[in-house]
Amino acid sequence: MAHAHNHGHxxxxxxxxxxxxxxxxxxxxxxxLLEKGYIEQAAIDELIETYEKKIGPRNxxxxxxxxxxxxxxxxxxxxxxxxxxxxxxxxxxxxxxxxALENTPLLHNMVVCxxxxxxxWAVLGLPPLWYKSAPYRSRAVADPRxxxxxxxxxxxxxxxxxxxxxxxxLRYMVVPMRPAGTEGWxxxxxxxxxxxxxxxxxxxxxxxKDLK
Amino acid sequence: xxxxxxxGGMHGFGPVVPEKNEPVFHEEWEGHSFALNIVTGVAxxxxxxxxxxxxxxxxxxxxxxxSYYGLWTRTLExxxxxxxxxxxxxxxxxxxxxxxxxxxxxxxxxxxxxMVRCARPFSRPxxxxxxxKVGDKVRAKNMHPKxxxxxxxxxxxxxxxxxxxxxxxxxxxSNASNLGEDPHWLYTVRFDGHELWxxxxxxxxxxxxxxxxxxxxxx
Amino acid sequence: MNGGHDIGGMDGFGPVQPEPNEPVFHSQWEKRAFALTLAAGVAGGWNIDMSRFARENRPPxxxxxxxxxxxxxxxxxxxxxxxxxxxxxEIAAGQTLKAPKPVSCILKADDVARVLYHGDPTxxxxxxxxxxxxxxxxxxKMMNPVxxxxxxxxxxxxxxxxxxxxxxxxxxxSNAAGAGENPQWLYTVRFDGGELWxxxxxxxxxxxxxxxxxxxxxx
Numbered sequence: 001m002a003h004a005h006n007h008g009h010x011x012x013x014x015x016x017x018x019x020x021x022x023x024x025x026x027x028x029x030x031x032x033l034l035e036k037g038y039i040e041q042a043a044i045d046e047l048i049e050t051y052e053k054k055i056g057p058r059n060x061x062x063x064x065x066x067x068x069x070x071x072x073x074x075x076x077x078x079x080x081x082x083x084x085x086x087x088x089x090x091x092x093x094x095x096x097x098x099x100a101l102e103n104t105p106l107l108h109n110m111v112v113c114x115x116x117x118x119x120x121w122a123v124l125g126l127p128p129l130w131y132k133s134a135p136y137r138s139r140a141v142a143d144p145r146x147x148x149x150x151x152x153x154x155x156x157x158x159x160x161x162x163x164x165x166x167x168x169x170l171r172y173m174v175v176p177m178r179p180a181g182t183e184g185w186x187x188x189x190x191x192x193x194x195x196x197x198x199x200x201x202x203x204x205x206x207x208x209k210d211l212k
Numbered sequence: 213x214x215x216x217x218x219x220g221g222m223h224g225f226g227p228v229v230p231e232k233n234e235p236v237f238h239e240e241w242e243g244h245s246f247a248l249n250i251v252t253g254v255a256x257x258x259x260x261x262x263x264x265x266x267x268x269x270x271x272x273x274x275x276x277x278x279s280y281y282g283l284w285t286r287t288l289e290x291x292x293x294x295x296x297x298x299x300x301x302x303x304x305x306x307x308x309x310x311x312x313x314x315x316x317x318x319x320x321x322x323x324x325x326x327m328v329r330c331a332r333p334f335s336r337p338x339x340x341x342x343x344x345k346v347g348d349k350v351r352a353k354n355m356h357p358k359x360x361x362x363x364x365x366x367x368x369x370x371x372x373x374x375x376x377x378x379x380x381x382x383x384x385x386s387n388a389s390n391l392g393e394d395p396h397w398l399y400t401v402r403f404d405g406h407e408l409w410x411x412x413x414x415x416x417x418x419x420x421x422x423x424x425x426x427x428x429x430x431x
Numbered sequence: 432m433n434g435g436h437d438i439g440g441m442d443g444f445g446p447v448q449p450e451p452n453e454p455v456f457h458s459q460w461e462k463r464a465f466a467l468t469l470a471a472g473v474a475g476g477w478n479i480d481m482s483r484f485a486r487e488n489r490p491p492x493x494x495x496x497x498x499x500x501x502x503x504x505x506x507x508x509x510x511x512x513x514x515x516x517x518x519x520x521e522i523a524a525g526q527t528l529k530a531p532k533p534v535s536c537i538l539k540a541d542d543v544a545r546v547l548y549h550g551d552p553t554x555x556x557x558x559x560x561x562x563x564x565x566x567x568x569x570x571x572k573m574m575n576p577v578x579x580x581x582x583x584x585x586x587x588x589x590x591x592x593x594x595x596x597x598x599x600x601x602x603x604x605s606n607a608a609g610a611g612e613n614p615q616w617l618y619t620v621r622f623d624g625g626e627l628w629x630x631x632x633x634x635x636x637x638x639x640x641x642x643x644x645x646x647x648x649x650x
Contacts, residue, residue: 114364
């Protein structure tokens, strides 16, 4: 049924004649499940709406911003991530075994799922394609410094890079270091600095000048 | 199983290529593929470990060449066939073919909303005391089961340290083959990069995984 | 490199499917791909280790989808282009577009029988002594070069026994990288199936590989 194409770096996208094939096959599954009474259409629509529009990295940014301003919350977050994010209304699917990882000047954390695409949906939404693709999955655990170069990042040689391979149902989010020049900022303004990639470990938060 | 999904440490896939302003779904059908996978879980048609096992069982050329959501659709097809939810003729025709049994209950939007917000955790009551404690050195077993496992090949045989006792969790190796949840103690194990990749590798890399007790032994 | 070719121990490929009365070549183009590779090798001046690396050195999803001679041909194109013997324009046009780069040697029809008979012996003289002898216990190194190597991933880190001291042979890891023949002592190393595949493996199985000295450590 599925046939292989030489897509080069683009192999993870469907396009051309394959697009209608996957569309039809997906629709076939949906139609059968609807007709046999396993699912309601509204359930499908609700799920798509939820993850397209409602749950995303903004959740995680709020968590990080709060950890930056509130030392008690930060401590709680690092000790019991699930409970701490739960206090902000986040949790549930891919978020009920949440562990927060603290970046320091000597330790940089990176999160991957080499075996599939496990990702902390509750705080980051659905993962980007690069996270789920072979280059990241294969290289993050063996050559994280090389992967960071693909993101334009170079860390000092004596910084430990700790890579977390999500092999069970624990889901990880990185708490990046707070950017300089943000003293006295509100949580909401700080949250604007927190990028999704900084919470995966393949980026840094924006700096104040990036927001101007 | 040692399938194509177990790709930690492989070379040749090229650079990581992030896409600017990437949409959540690149095509409408992808959103549907995603949602269908979730609802079939809410409907309890099969468990998530069985789904992962089916996906990683795809022949490596197929696994490596399907798009991400193409994998999900393909796996959904195979699961529906295996669990008797659909026949090959129905999948080909694109609709149910009478006569068929009606499902006892349809998953609603409210069911999904509820699951998204308060999904059931994977932790379970402990069957007994944990074998290892934080700081213990452990060796990831050199195991090559044909069934589903979550011990990546790149760790097998290597010595690491218990960084954390997570708790008792559903054991995927059993659950994926519908042999029961069989909960076991789950640990975070930390490995030095040199141990995994050799003396020439970056000395400042460490890799952590979660590993269930049956994956581990005293070194 | 840990490429798509290093598949010892992988699952999911399905049963071995021998073809009754299989022809030597399945199509005309395969014959030409085969012959071109050998003939062009003389003109191109590359060695067999470079050829092998050129075959391995592609995204694993492509490697695993291409047919045997498709891989040979892709590697041939890559090596010809690397050495500026043929350009992308010429390949697209299907004809020579500029003056050929001079080479020191080409394969003439009259030479073929002699060249094939002579073969490509890899044994070299040496004044060094082998580090190991038959019966010694050795450990295959934990190494993960991104360049060519002939130590398969499935033996790395495992304990085996020297079965035989073969001799001093061209070292592929150096030769493929254009760093010279750098001949090293070569051994047959035998591993128990249980050592490689775990406690549940067939106890009657052993696997031998031929491994150069730089791949091995005393046990």
